[in-house]
Amino acid sequence: MKKTSVLYRAYTDMRGILYSPVTDKETRGFHKEVMILPTGNMNNTSVLIRKIV
Numbered sequence: 010m011k012k013t014s015v016l017y018r019a020y021t022d023m024r025g026i027l028y029s030p031v032t033d034k035e036t037r038g039f040h041k042e043v044m045i046l047p048t049g050n051m052n053n054t055s056v057l058i059r060k061i062v
Contacts, residue, residue, distance in 0.1 A: 013059065014059050016058075019031060019054045022052045039060055041057075041058050042059050044056050
């Protein structure tokens, strides 16, 4: 079986206005593998999701 991975960024603060958030509906059928929270002067969260098969 082939695994499908998707990496996306979720923005907070003022950038959240520019980029619409990824919703639970859009990630339905995927499992959240890794979530890297922002550090320092960054304001985006990186999320790795993998398709559930």
